[in-house]
Each structure stands twice: as C-alpha cells, then as structure tokens.
Amino acid sequence: MAIVEFLNTPAGARRRFSVKSPADFTPLGEYECADADDIARALAKARAAQRKWAEVPVAERAKAMLKVRDQILKAQDEIVAVVIRETGKCLAEALGMEVYSTLDSMSYYSRRAEKVMKPRRVPLHGPMALMKKVTLVPRPLGVIGVITPWNGPFVLSMGYTVQALLAGNAVLLKGSEVTPASTLMVEKVFRDGGFPDGLLQVVTGDGLTGAALVESGVDKISFTGSTATGRKIGEMCGRLLIPCALELGGTDAMIVCDDADVDHAAAGALMGSCMNAGQVCIGTQRILATPGIYDALTERVAAQCRTLRQGAAFGAEEDVGPIIMDRQLTIVERHVEDAIAKGARLLAGGRRNPNLPGLYFEPTVLADCTADMLVMREETFGPVVAIRKVADEEEALAVANDSPNGLAGNVWSRNERKAFDLACRMETGSVSVNDMALTYGLQEAPFGGRKASGIGRGNGADGLLNYCHMMPVVANRFGNAKPSGAYPYTAKHVDGLRKAIKFFWGSALGRYFQ
Incomplete structure (x- = not known):
C-alpha cells in the first residue's frame, strides 16, 4: 500500500x-x-x-x-x-x-x-x-x-x-x-x-x-x-x-579486527544497522570481520538480533519501527532476496513481520556476504546486518574503500592506535572508533561525504x-595613504618592480621577510 x-x-x-x-x-x-x-x-x-x-x-x-x-x-x-x-x-x-x-x-x-x-x-x-x-x-x-x-x-x-x-x-x-x-x-x-x-x-x-x-x-x-x-x-x-x-547516501563500512571486544562490536553492528529501522545515512551497511573474530561476532549479532522487539504501540519498550516508505521496503526485500540467492546465510529475520499490519521488516542478519551482492554494493536503508569475512585488516580496508560512496564508517579494535590509523585511511567523510554513527550528533565535527556521498559540509x-560569504575588507594601516598604484606608468615604475622582485625572491634577506 x-x-x-x-x-x-x-x-x-x-x-x-x-x-x-x-x-x-x-x-x-x-x-x-x-x-x-x-x-x-x-x-x-x-x-x-x-x-x-x-x-x-x-x-x-x-x-x-x-x-x-x-x-x-x-x-x-x-x-x-x-x-x-x-x-x-x-x-x-x-x-x-x-x-x-x-x-x-x-x-x-x-x-x-x-x-x-x-x-x-x-x-x-x-x-x-x-x-x-x-x-x-x-x-x-x-x-x-x-x-x-x-x-x-x-x-x-x-x-x-x-x-x-x-x-x-x-x-x-x-x-x-x-x-x-x-x-x-x-x-x-x-x-x-x-x-x-x-x-x-x-x-x-x-x-x-x-x-x-x-x-x-x-x-x-x-x-x-x-x-x-x-x-x-x-x-x-x-x-x-x-x-x-x-x-x-552511504554504504558505510564497519571494520572489526581480531582484537576487538566482540560483545561491544556485536552491539555496535546491531545498533548501526538497525537503529531507525536501518534508515540512517551514516548507519552501518557492510560489516567486514577478520577471521579470528568472524564466527563469534556473527553468532552474537544473530542471537541479539532475535531479541529485538517490534510493535505498533509506540511505547518505551520497542526497538525497531517500520520502514517509512513503501518503495523503500521493496528495495530492502530485493537486497535480502538477492543476497540469499547468491549464497548468503540467513541467520535472523529476512521477511516482513507477519504479526504487524504496516511496513515492518524483521531485523535481519546475513552472514557470508560477498562483493557481488546488492547489500554490499548499494544502499539498503533497512534493518539488515550484512557480514563479510575478510582475510585481514588490509583487505578489510581495501573492501571498505571499494565503494562509490564515502559518508561514514567505523573501526573496532582494542588497539586504539591501530584503529585510529585504519580510520584515517578510510576514504569516507567521517569515522568512529569503537562506536558507530556518532559524527552527526557531535556538533563540533564537520559533517559531509566524499565520492558520491555528497559535496560541501555542514555542522562543525x-x-x-x-x-x-566571507568578505575581505582591505583598508590602509595608516590613515589617508596614497593608493598602491597610480597612472601613468613610467620606466621608474618598471625599474622599481624589477628591484622589488630581485630583493624579495632573489636574496636571502628578502626571502626572510616573506
């Protein structure tokens, strides 16, 4: 409807x-x-x-x-x-x-x-x-x-x-x-x-x-x-x-290193993918986990996802609302169906909620995602956690940057120096370390995207x-001085310019004054 x-x-x-x-x-x-x-x-x-x-x-x-x-x-x-x-x-x-x-x-x-x-x-x-x-x-x-x-x-x-x-x-x-x-x-x-x-x-x-x-x-x-x-x-x-x-829009990546706190990372993956029913431009869409943490992360995310509550009473104890736009729900369904058809494992959700009358899509977890899946290439904008195993942190970074978009991202590791270095190498507008989707809510941080995620900045x-318009207004330092140039030009003007050029850029003393 x-x-x-x-x-x-x-x-x-x-x-x-x-x-x-x-x-x-x-x-x-x-x-x-x-x-x-x-x-x-x-x-x-x-x-x-x-x-x-x-x-x-x-x-x-x-x-x-x-x-x-x-x-x-x-x-x-x-x-x-x-x-x-x-x-x-x-x-x-x-x-x-x-x-x-x-x-x-x-x-x-x-x-x-x-x-x-x-x-x-x-x-x-x-x-x-x-x-x-x-x-x-x-x-x-x-x-x-x-x-x-x-x-x-x-x-x-x-x-x-x-x-x-x-x-x-x-x-x-x-x-x-x-x-x-x-x-x-x-x-x-x-x-x-x-x-x-x-x-x-x-x-x-x-x-x-x-x-x-x-x-x-x-x-x-x-x-x-x-x-x-x-x-x-x-x-x-x-x-x-x-x-x-x-x-x-964005297809924001989450890099999860072997040494990340798996419970914190799982909570961040779920919140980043499902808050506002996934309809957040700086939410997490692609979760890239290294081998040492992949299985534990996937299991925890799926278990927590199954506990999320949907309902239409709009009380304090509901977690995930509906998809707001009917056309958007069609996109979410298409992305999930495409991923399953191409070999992703469905660990939770994957369908419209049959117990609710509106545009509710069950919070969904997809594991073993690959680069050819729509959920890894295009903006899904729905409550879908898509997880892909990568060989190591360098591959995670390469995959994260292999996107036409670049709005936000996040990196998870107990080694904050390493996480910071990875974050700085992400080709995106902003990055959070051991948290997700924080940038827009921090007023001091400029907000905007790279690549196809936008131009210009807001906030900050x-x-x-x-x-x-930042208008420069130029005035004399000392009262009613003569203009800096006046007609007619003469040989004296040209000679003075040559001497000035030689002094300011051709001598050590002149370069010092620059």
Whole structure:
C-alpha cells in the first residue's frame, strides 16, 4: 500500500496528496503541493524579512533562537507524537534523534554564534603588511533553500535551518511529501517561539516542488537525500551558478579486527544497522570481520538480533519501527532476496513481520556476504546486518574503500592506535572508533561525504560560516595613504618592480621577510 497518493484535482488547481502511516496505514491527512508562484511569493517575503534580519546583532539573533529552543522543550511531546504518526519510529528514537539532538544543536550554535560570526583580522605577509590591513567579515548569503528527507523529518529540517538563520539568512524549507506534518512542526515551533515573521517558511510538496525551489532564485541550496536526486540538484545549481551542499547516501563500512571486544562490536553492528529501522545515512551497511573474530561476532549479532522487539504501540519498550516508505521496503526485500540467492546465510529475520499490519521488516542478519551482492554494493536503508569475512585488516580496508560512496564508517579494535590509523585511511567523510554513527550528533565535527556521498559540509565549530560569504575588507594601516598604484606608468615604475622582485625572491634577506 502506497504511503503517499496523489489525488485527482481540477485543471489549474494545486496538486494535492494524501499521506498514510507506515505503521498501520491510518490516513493522516491531505496536503497541497506548492507551485512556482507560491514559492515566488514566499521568496519575496523572505527577502524582505532577511534584509532586516541581517542587520540584527548576532547576539540578538541567538536570543531569538534560544526562545525557539525553549518552545521545543515545551512542545516535545507534541513533536514526538507527530513524528511517530508519520514515521512509526519507536519512542526512544523519536525522542532521542528528533528532540534531544535538535535541542543540543540549537544550544551549541546559539551560544557560539557571536564568536563565530565576529569579523577577524588576518595578518598579511610581505611589503603589503606595512601598508594594508585585512578584516574578514562574514556576511549572510540571503535566502537559503533547505530540502530534507523523511527518515529524520524534524531533526534534519531543524539542523541546517538553525545554522542558516543564525548566520543572518532567511530559509525556505521543503521537507519530504512522506512527512509533511513533521516539517510543518518546524514552522510551528518558530512561530510559537516568537521568531520574526517571514524568516522561516515551509513549502509542502513533492519533487516538482523541490525543483521549483531550486529554480526560484534562492542564494544556496542545502539538500539531504538520495544520491540520484542530489545529482540532479547539483546539476541545476551548477547551471544557475548558486552554491549547494549535498548530503547524500552511504554504504558505510564497519571494520572489526581480531582484537576487538566482540560483545561491544556485536552491539555496535546491531545498533548501526538497525537503529531507525536501518534508515540512517551514516548507519552501518557492510560489516567486514577478520577471521579470528568472524564466527563469534556473527553468532552474537544473530542471537541479539532475535531479541529485538517490534510493535505498533509506540511505547518505551520497542526497538525497531517500520520502514517509512513503501518503495523503500521493496528495495530492502530485493537486497535480502538477492543476497540469499547468491549464497548468503540467513541467520535472523529476512521477511516482513507477519504479526504487524504496516511496513515492518524483521531485523535481519546475513552472514557470508560477498562483493557481488546488492547489500554490499548499494544502499539498503533497512534493518539488515550484512557480514563479510575478510582475510585481514588490509583487505578489510581495501573492501571498505571499494565503494562509490564515502559518508561514514567505523573501526573496532582494542588497539586504539591501530584503529585510529585504519580510520584515517578510510576514504569516507567521517569515522568512529569503537562506536558507530556518532559524527552527526557531535556538533563540533564537520559533517559531509566524499565520492558520491555528497559535496560541501555542514555542522562543525564554524558551521554558521557555511551559510556566509566571507568578505575581505582591505583598508590602509595608516590613515589617508596614497593608493598602491597610480597612472601613468613610467620606466621608474618598471625599474622599481624589477628591484622589488630581485630583493624579495632573489636574496636571502628578502626571502626572510616573506
């Protein structure tokens, strides 16, 4: 059963769609798709609001953001309820991923915004240092288009939106058509928190709405989603000559060395593969274990996997929710069937849960996986633990890097020096040692992918600057000095340049001054 269905609408009317719960197919509501005219009106409103907002002191912007944070704290039960209705997440993940992470991010960036956005002097070198001074001034880009997916509909919408707003921009936010109410909750908490009108506006709709947003004249696009859609958006932004940040899919590898703590590694493998029902871009997809630990790891993972609980009561004692999107469930099934057909051993799960009405797929363990299996080559995005035996750590590293993607990864060993060295050699955006999928939740760590997992970065200590133009302002060091060059050119100018070149790069004393 389709989660999103487009409705028959009269010619000339806005397209409409309905949404159902992936947990039990309960109808959740109907929504309109914003068109190009709707987005143009929203953009005009955003530009007017942004011009005023850019002149508000950063400290005052931060105070306004902290009021929104406090509103989220008050409304956390409502937010969790909306997210669970649309995604079926278990309570612990809805509260932890969507609310806790959002509050942490808002506090971190609000408390540090004034320092990060402060203009700073840059020391010059050479003779110009005697005459000029340079100050780098972060200036907002204008209006940012933020496009987010369905697997973390509140937290992923809030993260880059908060950074863009604190940097002095306005935001037009377009969430997935699978989770429109969760995205509209973002707009609601900003409104209820007293945030200035027009600075954050949500537009609902599908891919056509997203394309219209990219084409609308915004000053940057921040997109989180699939690699296929990211390529299209990147091509559009290139044609329009606007910057973009693309956080795309991953086939993240977990390297487990012989000397790893097998219990810890098994717990990490299961959590990395099954949290949020496997629908996490930095979750673990390919587990590469060396011979001395392979059998023990496989047995422990399978035993623990069989204890995971699924249910639709959304209480505190459920572990794995449903697949959020019906098309995604088809991909998960295809990957598991392909692996079994090619010789993988099925140790747990492997099917839709027959005892639940929605899009629940049983947590699954596949052993003896090989390179030709889809589960080892493409993003599965489901609760599937796929384990492959490798000859040694060097082969594990080679296999981990043999992927078109490079978003995240993790390495497990009691020898932290060795684990660190392996981690540094992984061709991926970020790596955790003896843990998994930590990077996005650490605000200080820049986040983004390599290869086909994206371009650009988000988060990080200087995350706000990703939404700024760093403008150098050059001025005289000493009052009303003459310009550094003036017409007409003469032989004296040319002779002076030759002498300067000879002194600064042709003599030991000159090179010292450089």
